[in-house]
Amino acid sequence: MDEVGRGALAGPVTVGVVLIDETCRSAPQGVRDSKLLQPHAREAMVPRIERWALCHAVGHASAAEIDDIGIIAALRLAGTRALAACGVRPDLVILDGNHDWLTAPEDVGLLAFAHESAVTTPPVTTMIKADLKCSSVAAASVLAKVTRDRIMVELGGHEEHAVYDWVGNKGYAAPEHMDALRVRGPSVWHRRSWRLPGTMDDDGPVPETAETTVTDLTSVGER
Known part of the structure; x- marks a missing residue:
């Protein structure tokens, strides 16, 4: 999983998720951190990623939700929405960076606050520069970036x-x-x-x- 829009002043924060397992062939050539790709290259990469992954999805948390619950909780909300859209609980989630923003604190009923059904968070590991080292994280970054850019352009x-x-x-x-x-x-x-x-x-x-x-x-x- 990877996120985009965390530091923006307007629009949603968006999280992409790409699920793979040992049956998936090698990642599409050229998959890398979305920030290093030109917009047309990211757009062209999307259908290749979608064909490669077992499942893929994108989740959002709106600017109003960011105002209501804060950016970290909004990241978590967008991430759980992306996982729910996939409908498959992965054995492990890899997040870029060194902070697990997906796992909710035990004493905070975030999803209940957001009036959504609870989603059990799978195990999470963090990896510095995962979007450069891990193909599935890089692919999730591309999906999140392309989707959010389309929203902001419109x-x-x-x-x-x-x-x-x-x-x-x-x-x-x-x-x-x-x-x-x-x-x-x-x-x-x-x-x-x-x-x-x-x-x-x-x-x-x-x-x-x-x-x-x-x-x-x-x-x-x-x-």
Whole structure:
């Protein structure tokens, strides 16, 4: 599994999962960390990854959910949604980095808080630079990156969001995005708990909010 969008100012955090076992042939040639691939190369890699894996899925947690429960819990929520979409419980999950964000603390009923059925978390191991060392993690990174980029490009194509240039920056803190926040303030797709420019805590009031759901994100990505 791998995530993308953790450090963005707008849009969802997205987790990709790719399941393989000993019956799977060698990974598609060129699978590597999605950040090292050009966008067209990532897009071309997706169908090859989907044919290679036993199962694959992508899960999201929206900006509103990030505001409600925090980024780490939102990562966990997106990850459990991706696992649930696969419908197969793996024997082991490999996460990039040195932090297990997938396993919920025993004293926190996260999924109950999110009004979703409990998903038993499989065993997790972490690996530094797993997206460079492990083909399945690299493949999950590609799926997550491509899916989230599609969402941000479509959202950025709407007239009311064009000022933020999400087509170019995908919701991250690029200069033009920050300038637009100072002038326009945040949209309903922004993570408002992050003290963004243009909020009441900075230099202006927060515009009225609208509830953002995972269904919204899924439908955007599929159009």
